[in-house]
Amino acid sequence: MSAAAPARMPALYLSHGAPPLADDPVWPGELAAWSAALPRPRAILMVSAHWEEGPLALGATRTLPLVHDFWGFPEHYYAVQYGAPGAPLLAASVRGMLRGAGLPVQDVEDRGLDHGAYVPLVEMYPDADVPVLQISLPTLDPETLMGVGRVLASLRDEGVLIVGSGFFTHNLAALRHTNGVPAWSTEFDDWGQRALDAGDVDALLDFRHKSPAGQLAHPRTEHFAPLFVTLGAAEATGELDTRRSVIDGFWMGLAKRSVQFG
Template sequence: MSRLPSLFISHGAPTVLIDGSPAPAAWRRWADAHDRPRAIVSLSAHRPARQPGAGSAAHWRTVHDFGGFPEQLYRLQYPAQGERALADDIDRRLAAAGFAVQPDERPGLDHGAWVPLLAMYPDADIPVVTLPVLPAADAATHYRLGQALAGLGEEGVLLVGSGSLTHNLYEVAWNAGPEAWALEFQSWMLERLAEGDVDAVLDWERQAPQARRNHPTAEHLLPLFFALGAGGTPRSVLHSGMEHGSIAMDALAFGENLSH
């Protein structure tokens, strides 16, 4: 097996699985075109914690951590298993990189984890280990988290950061056209990533246009820096788009073998 890249997936609203969004099909095409991972590590914007630490469960519970959506979404399940040995290995790698580790005992997969995985690997037969987002930490910290685990790609483990390239729920406009302020931020971030300008990307709060309008809080962008740290450059695009006015749906692979 060749080294697996890391992924950043803008997971969108849970309705992406049923509303005709092109994003899930793009995620699935990428999965079908690449080696099947032996395990998946998911760092989701919807799993916050104060300290990093891997989570595993004998049988993951599917958490429907949202409200007011169509009933069929609440019937979806992703009954994956965890892998305790991988979770312990991750905690050792994080500790060796200087992180204070707090193992994560939460038994459920939030929708930031299971929505993309259900589209990509619908049989739920690949072990899944979780990592939390650290809302009190910065981009550089999440980049270092990714770097600490980069070697797992050589071992057939797929590292996935699940969040959103833009995320301001106060200004979502269902079924509206793209907002200029969201497009400006999206373009800036994608251009800097294409250039491999890691320093600028990590300094997004000062350098990116409309930074705080697109991310009043940063938890949905922080998984991007984890994926970037884990995979490095180059980056390739699985999917790009804007939904509901200001929700950028970009999905990126880092360290991609461009022969695919």
């Protein structure tokens, strides 16, 4: 008897937070409830704001030490481990699909998961028993990233959970001069929710100009960029209209909006 075909996995964009997310009284439970409601993935393909490298790079296909790519935190955050299995078969599929689409690919075999990948995964899949492959952001250009998502979309029918990991608003420098949730964060979050609900991909692609406070919400665009890989993976299967915000609200002044398609 042949094994049942895996369910098509959703495509996710999540706000990943910094290592202290683990100590928040609400957010870890929200992430855990989200993963519990999803079909069980055969593997996870993670695109994090914290790895920009072109051409597109595939990370380690075996378990390696985590990349603790943050500074100034208490020591116990650097002791966190997440020994998820590597995903060499998924890497081979991704490599072939991208090259088949004329997109250059490189392998960076000694790079483990960074905090944009493991911080949410610790809460969502705490047993670290789902193979994980991280790929880099080869560019911050939204159109190009949507193209990457379109190419990889069919992996969802093989049980692969595609996750873009960023932060819906991200301006740490401006937060130093603000108490509470700044207006630019709430304004951008409200605009982004409405653009997603309307399926207005054109507005999202040009968010730097079409959104209120776009320049303040994302002075660099790396934390919004993973959304476009997710959008491409949803558009390719005609599922842009299935979007829903699973997590919203604010954490340390930043919008933690996280979205599911499919």
